[in-house]
Amino acid sequence: MESLSIFWLSIILFGLILSSAFFSSTETSMMAINRYRLKVLSRNNKNAKRTEHLLNNLDSLIGTILLGNNLVNIFASSITTILAIKLWGEGSIVLASLTLTFIILVFAETTPKTFAAKNPEKIALPVSIIIESLIKIFKPFVWIIAQLSKIILTTFSIKSETNNNLVSSEELKMVVSDAKPVIASNYQKMLLNIIDLEKVKVEDIMIPRHELISIDINKPDKILKQLQRIQHTRLITYDTSSDNITGVLHMRDIVNLYAKGNFSIDNALALIHKPYFVPEGTSLAHQLAHFQQQKRRLGLIVDEYGEVRGMIVLEDILEEIVGQFTSNQNESIDEITKQKDGSYLVDPRINIRELNNLLRLNLSVTNAKTLNGLILETLQSIPKRDVSLKINNILIEIMQISNQTIKLVKITKLEPVPF
Template sequence: MDDISTSTLFIILGILILISGYFSGSETGIMSINRIRLRHLEKENHPAAKRVSKLLNRPDRLIGLILIGNNLVNIAAAQVATIIGLRLYGDMGIAIATFALTLVVLIFAEVTPKTLAALYPEKVAFPSSVILKFLLKVLYPLVVVVNAMTNGMLRLFGVSTQEIEEHSLSKEELKTVVSESGALLPAKHKSMLTSILDLEQVTVEDIMIPRNEINAIDINDDWKVISKQLTNAQHTRVLLYRDQIDDAVGFIHARDALRLLTKEQFNKNSLLRAVREIYYIPEGTSLNTQLHKFQNVKERIGLVVDEYGDIQGLVTLEDILEEVVGDFTTTQTRAPSEEVNVQADGSVLVEGGANIRDLNKEMGWKLPIDGPKTLSGLIVEYLEDIPDANLGLKIAGYPIEVLEVKENMIKLVRVIPPKKRKKN
């Protein structure tokens, strides 16, 4: 290089640094690209996405190619910088060139291109894949030799490059993707998607109508009472039982009851003949499983029973769907807002039978949901006893005051939500 002028060497050095920056940025851009979006673009026959995906099928070869190119360029740049240093500063030029080149490479060939590629991976990866694909063909023999040596060393540690890890998302990771999607998804759609993902964790006990709140008709009552109850029924299906709800007879559809009412001989016998068989649901069944079961057996309503066969509550198809899309029909359950009364001092009066999950959703609270389903049950479990009125306690950081207890049941409590801290 003695015949090459110093100015020309500076130009060569600059070109080598740019090439080094290209390799550094390409590596970061391709490796940090969104694999889910890449697959989506690949399915839409995006040519650049297909190129990048093909390169990523063998990451060992891709990394080997990039590092071969990057190291060759950096070594060449070091040689050129050393010559320039010797020409300008003599023997001291070696130290000056080493320090100066390190700083220049760090800024212009490493940090800057890698930061840019991390911020805009697609804009960097897609165009650079054209050059990398060409270089892979040109340098393929060298890449294969280097990969054979490195893969052999990796096998000594029990690592196989053929077993490429699938970039699948767990349920929690997918929920994070949905919540972090920003304006790409409306808030309602985000809520629906996360609710679908949570169906496996929620059981029928979480949404069922408790047995003491089921609107049912005792078939042993006076016929006039039964007729009046049928006429005033607010639901399409009404449960019939004998004396106690555990001795359930079946469901009568409002359409069948209306048809019988138009006939002259409408009595208990004709009513019992129109009763439909009860579909039972084991307690602990997840909503996801129960939704599929309702679909398979063509049912829309069922009674939840425990291991002894005792009826615990009632679940409908609409109850499960409302867990996903929100309230859209009139069901037997009361809206949480009917059980909640916010006071002027910030405290909240809540009925003891209020569902904890519904309270958490409506009020933004974080009461524990891994135990009892109602607020009353949560308090009783915490105290391990049925409390008297005017008793105060604290659960999960929420001060709670028991206001009314009747018939061994907590009827009304006052909850004091924690104050939200103001942002400075």
């Protein structure tokens, strides 16, 4: 090296600085590139497919880039020392080193890395050809370095193998949230609701057992009376005891019998569908798949003792995804009636998740599933009329009580007090 002229040493130094910038920008672009977009591009782009393959073998990729970057930086430092001695003598080595550090920092690190971070595809895809060749050349050295690194990490009980390709539900929700420019807000909300289906259990949105209408198949006279005045679309049927459930009777089947002029109690009972039981604790995501596989639309939720807790209906799961099937959520919706002062009269039997969705509240669903259960859990006793309680910024007033049971409550959303 010392035999080379100042001109050639300068050319070599300039090439080494460019090489350092190449490795720096390559490393940043490879790490910053969008993996999902890369998968899409790899279908029709050879460079994208090559880049995806390189990222699947991250140890070799990083090892090669770091090895190349360190080699050119060390050589650049040596060339700078030789140039400094030839031009200004040995006393200029320190100044030359500081100057080289500044040049590398600006022109081989900060500038190329910033550009690569903002334009990863423009860098990563074209350079993948060069990096693939360098990986083959440096493979023995990279392997040795990787083994030494693993030995060192193992000595300190640090696991070196991690799977970064797995995406958690929270990360996936973040991806959907960041896609606002390309996904309409209503569709974005649906996608977020689908991701949350795994967290929600069937008992969180079930129709409670006490709200289900049941009929005894051994009492035909009462069956006819119930069918004449019932407002529900489905009836639970049982034999003698309400715990001995025999199935579910759909009112649309009864209507079809009337339409054909074939209605009779025997014909109606013959249309009873066998019960389909769902274990308590099943997630909505799994239950939705089960409904699809079993070609069913409803199931009876049972606890660990086999007792029926309630009913889960396909429409309720769909509402968890797309929202309530109502035209205006601010008007009276079965259990909720809006008042002129902005408060709401609410049937406390309402499911807390439904209440949160309708009124945009944030009441806890960890333990209690209904508003009534939440009130009893908070007060730890059966309340009296005109008793009020505050949960977060929600004021709940008990308006009606009958037979030790809460019949009606008033909910008011309080404005946060400024500090």
